[in-house]
Amino acid sequence: MPDIEPLRSAAPLREFVKDLAGLLARKPEEAAILRDGGALLGRLVARDDWLPESCAQPHPQRYSQYLLHADSAQRFSVVSFVWGPGQRTPVHDHTVWGLIGMLRGAEYSQPFHRAPDGTLAQAGPAVRLSPGQVEAVSPRVGDIHQVRNAYEDRVSISIHVYGANIGAVRRAVYEADGTRKPFISGYSNDFLPNIWDLSKTS
């Protein structure tokens, strides 16, 4: 089994999962999910003492996306994105609502607009996220972006929440000329941290 130490305390993540499930059970509109879920995520990333080491490891060649929790009904998933120095995503969409909370380091998110003729153009300047800050994406508020580590010499980590089992969602990446290519991201981890054992963690 893994040679990585278990969690000291998964309580903040467990509380976040519980609170978000409670929010979604009330079947709010997307705007309320982004507002109230964003506040919950902001509280989660206001502290950086709970992310399991196993889900904070950079990969030398590419960014990593570690599933932390998937909801039973796949109403949502929580993922840790780990950017090695200088790493970036392709331009991509999500097709579902998403919330991005900066935990460690910093990242830039560059929004794009896709014109009816298929061409891509930057939609305003890149947004810089610092620890504790939260950003939203969705087909309604802007769904296409490219994300990169703000640093060339250190790891950055953001916590993402999506309105689906995001690793299994059929979505797209885009080339510079706007060409759309089907994309299913999957996850980097074959094992999730056990955040549910209150006999070991507080």
Added chain:
Amino acid sequence: MPDIEPLRSAAPLREFVKDLAGLLARKPEEAAILRDGGALLGRLVARDDWLPESCAQPHPQRYSQYLLHADSAQRFSVVSFVWGPGQRTPVHDHTVWGLIGMLRGAEYSQPFHRAPDGTLAQAGPAVRLSPGQVEAVSPRVGDIHQVRNAYEDRVSISIHVYGANIGAVRRAVYEADGTRKPFISGYSNDFLPNIWDLSKTS
């Protein structure tokens, strides 16, 4: 990270989790949970080709309980119990509803009745579970039992579902004279199998 191969197909477990979440979302009475959830569990344990190897490993000294999935709101948890040859639980209770589906090998469940004066007595004969069979426990239908591997020379595995995050529930084990001792079981695994990556598993 773990040196154990990822799942070939987690689809049956993923479907079970989704279907049980759907059942519980309708807020049924306990009797309906045991009946309809029991049918879902029966379907899950009717085949034995989906349990991750990491959650099928016996421990030489004691039975193992591997968390497979915890619901976001801790409405339920799914656990694989692995009995090494001749291993058994203490006499114990659950305090919440539970369903036990036999996956591999066989086990005996001996029910107990606790009299108002605190003494324990066997409540009828032990029930033998064979692969595909499902049994229920709860404070309503009988909550105290002792479970043991039916075999002295091989591993048996049953899949348990409980109406809570069972590893964190404050419950009890009982000595032969009926003495009640507080008990929180925890889990044997620090990492859960990632059953949500449909890009790797079908």
